[in-house]
Every structure is written in structure tokens, then in C-alpha cells.
Amino acid sequence: DAEITQSPRHKITETGRQVTLACHQTWNHNNMFWYRQDLGHGLRLIHYSYGVHDTNKGEVSDGYSVSRSNTEDLPLTLESAASSQTSVYFCASNTGTQGRRNTQYFGPGTRLTVL
Amino acid sequence: GQQVMQIPQYQHVQEGEDFTTYCNSSTTLSNIQWYKQRPGGHPVFLIQLVKSGEVKKQKRLTFQFGEAKKNSSLHITATQTTDVGTYFCAGLRDSGAGSYQLTFGKGTKLSVIP
Numbered sequence: 001d002a003e004i005t006q007s008p009r010h011k012i013t014e015t016g017r018q019v020t021l022a023c024h025q026t027w028n029h030n031n032m033f034w035y036r037q038d039l040g041h042g043l044r045l046i047h048y049s050y051g052v053h054d055t056n057k058g059e060v061s062d063g064y065s066v067s068r069s070n071t072e073d074l075p076l077t078l079e080s081a082a083s084s085q086t087s088v089y090f091c092a093s094n095t096g097t098q099g100r101r102n103t104q105y106f107g108p109g110t111r112l113t114v115l
Numbered sequence: 116g117q118q119v120m121q122i123p124q125y126q127h128v129q130e131g132e133d134f135t136t137y138c139n140s141s142t143t144l145s146n147i148q149w150y151k152q153r154p155g156g157h158p159v160f161l162i163q164l165v166k167s168g169e170v171k172k173q174k175r176l177t178f179q180f181g182e183a184k185k186n187s188s189l190h191i192t193a194t195q196t197t198d199v200g201t202y203f204c205a206g207l208r209d210s211g212a213g214s215y216q217l218t219f220g221k222g223t224k225l226s227v228i229p
Binding site: 031033035040041042043044045048050058090092094096102103104105106107108109 | 121124146148150156157158159160163203205207215216217218219220221222
């Protein structure tokens with residue numbers, strides 16, 4: 001069965017370190033998204049990609065970067081982790097078809113703690 | 116930018132009572148989607164509404180999309196403990212430019228007291 005996976009599921013790091021969170025989907029979806037979820041803020045879009053080599057900034061992109069070298073993967077990098085980036089991170093994907101087929105499939109999430 | 120407001124933020128109900136969460140967008144939406152997130156889990160798609168004034172039902176859940184396509188609601192009849200979780204609305208702006216970004220509301224966290 002097609003799925004979307006994230007790794008690691010839990011990560012503790014120190015301020016200033018570079019951290020990369022992996023996202024892999026086997027749906028063959030064109031579109032991939034990264035969100036962070038914090039209490040009181042819901043889901044906020046960090047970066048998104050509409051296809052290979054395409055990346056775009058979302059609402060809260062400062063301090064984060066992504067790259068899309070193939071259809072299946074969209075790794076999220078925190079260049080220099082800050083305590084404000086402690087959060088739960090969700091990756092999602094969808095087909096990108098115009099109109100109705102744009103529901104998002106979410107990965108299980110990565111809980112990141114920056115000390 | 117587009118904003119999607121969702122109320123209430125929290126709702127505690129006795130099992131068997133009804134529950135409603137409301138979603139309002141600052142701009143006209145192409146469609147609106149609803150997701151449910153169980154405690155410790157990830158958001159899971161429930162339904163998508165596309166047409167003005169659309170009403171859809173899934174067992175005890177009733178979803179409505181406003182005539183102006185700027186608001187929506189989710190109503191649960193006779194809540195059960197299995198309904199516990201956070202319900203998110205998410206709007207897709209009617210940009211016509213091939214945009215597939217959803218703007219999520221902050222969610223309504225539902226607690227059901229047995």
C-alpha cells in the first residue's frame with residue numbers, strides 16, 4: 001500500500017545544530033508540504049513543492065529549507081536549530097490535480113525538541 | 116493573506132450531546148476540507164465540500180458549506196467517546212492559478228465526557 005513516512009519520529013537536538021527531517025511518500029504525488037503544529041497555532045505551512053526541483057516558502061519558512069531531487073522525498077532542514085523550533089512537524093502530499101482531488105495525506109509526524 | 120478562523124478552540128461535551136465547530140474564511144474558497152486528528156496522531160481527511168450551499172453527511176457527522184463559499188460547519192449528533200480529537204477545517208483559495216496550498220484553521224479540540 002502507498003504511504004507517507006517520516007523519520008525520525010522523535011529527535012532531541014541542541015541549539016545551533018543542523019537537523020534534517022526526512023519525508024518519503026510512495027503515492028507518486030506531485031505536491032509535498034511541510035507543516036509545524038504548535039499548541040494554539042494549528043498547522044502552519046513551512047515549505048512546499050509542486051514537483052521535482054520546485055520549492056516554495058510558506059507562512060513560517062524562516063530558519064528552514066527544503067530540496068526536491070525526486071518525486072518521493074522532501075527533506076526539511078533546520079540550518080541552525082533554535083528553541084523556538086521545538087514543535088511537531090508533519091509532512092503531507094497530494095496529487096495536485098486541479099479541482100477536487102487535492103486532499104492531503106499526512107505522515108505520522110516528527111516530534112523535535114531543541115534544547 | 117488568506118485567513119481561516121475556527122471556533123470554538125475547545126469544546127467539552129457529555130457523551131450523547133451534540134457538537135458543532137465553525138469555520139470562517141476571509142476570502143472566497145474553491146473548496147473546504149475537514150480533517151480529524153486523534154490525540155497523538157496525525158490529521159486524517161474526512162470530507163471535501165466544493166459547491167455553494169453543499170451539505171454532506173457521514174453517519175452522525177454533517178458538513179455544510181456556506182452559500183458564499185466563505186464559511187463551513189461540522190456538526191456531530193450524539194457524540195461518542197470515539198469522536199474525541201481535534202477537528203480542523205482547511206480552505207483552498209479560489210485563485211485559479213494552480214495553487215494547491217490549504218490554509219488550516221487552528222482546530223477545535225473536542226473532549227467527550229463518558
